[in-house]
Amino acid sequence: MTLTIEVNDLEDQRDREDQRERFVQEAWPLLDQLYRAAWRYTRNHADAEDLVQETMLKAYRSFGQFASGTNIRAWLFRIMVTTWINRHRRTERRPTEVLTEHLADLEFNPAVRQSSITSASAELVALEAxxxxxxxxxxxxxxxxxxxxxxxxxxxxxxxxxxxxxxxxxxxxxxxxxxxxxxxxxxxxxxxxxxxxxxxxxxxx
Structure with missing residues (x-):
């Protein structure tokens, strides 16, 4: 029984690592595009960064449900649109909450450490769409x-x-x-x- 549990734990850990690597490879390169769209919605750079962060966190949590090879860009944009709509609905009920949990799962990855929402938006302030x-x-x-x-x-x-x-x-x-x-x-x-x-x-x- 103990051996079975340890094997299952190892498999779960490998699955999480694979999912994390897939997310970094497939989703992270679209960060700048997400930010541009977020800015069009919020008209404010700080709010756009928050919206992108919340979008990416939600996407990472549900990335196991995403079928690799399908349109990940449309999938991420759809999450962002839904997040933006939900933010509007809850604004009058309570202050906007910025989700921060699970960021540690990504922060240690070298590809993620070299790219951040803040640095992407700083470049896009100058470039813009x-x-x-x-x-x-x-x-x-x-x-x-x-x-x-x-x-x-x-x-x-x-x-x-x-x-x-x-x-x-x-x-x-x-x-x-x-x-x-x-x-x-x-x-x-x-x-x-x-x-x-x-x-x-x-x-x-």
């Missing part, structure tokens, strides 16, 4: 539904059906929000360009 300040500003000013549709399709390259699944909305709603969001972006950028081109004339008068 689209690169152009005017476009980023116009995108940030869109209503959330349109902003996220444009972000997921045009920035992150998700298919319409994937975005519908991520946001739990009909495919037609994704297309409608994307159409309106792109139109609003074009109008905003044309307006900014017009103002910039007319500025020298105003300065001369």
């Amino acid at each position: 689209l690169g152009d300040g005017d476009v980023k500003g116009a995108l940030a000013d869109l209503p959330e539904g349109q902003r996220m549709a444009v972000f997921y399709v045009d920035v992150e390259g998700f298919r319409y059906a994937e975005v519908a699944e991520l946001l739990d909305i009909p495919l037609g709603t994704v297309m409608s929000r994307l159409h309106r969001g792109r139109g609003a972006l074009r109008r905003a950028l044309v307006e900014q360009s017009t103002k910039r081109s007319s500025a020298p004339e105003c300065a001369r008068t």
Whole structure:
């Protein structure tokens, strides 16, 4: 009996180690993409870091249920969207809780020690998703539904059906929000360009 228990314990330990290594290899490289999306939701770097951290912790806890070889990016984004929605629902009931348990399971791994949510976000503060300040500003000013549709399709390259699944909305709603969001972006950028081109004339008068 004792030998059987020890063997089972060893197998469980190996399974946990395998799961941890898979998570680091498959999920961790997507950290920057998750942060970009989190910032689009929160509009605040500290809150975005918290959202990504909570997302990664939830993903790690349930990673044993994830089928290797399937779309892990969509799986992680879906966890983040659900986490964001749940945060809104509980905001009025109690302060936001940042989950920290189980981080030790990952911290000792060299690949994880060399990469962190904070360092990723520090780089992305400078880079940001689209690169152009005017476009980023116009995108940030869109209503959330349109902003996220444009972000997921045009920035992150998700298919319409994937975005519908991520946001739990009909495919037609994704297309409608994307159409309106792109139109609003074009109008905003044309307006900014017009103002910039007319500025020298105003300065001369």
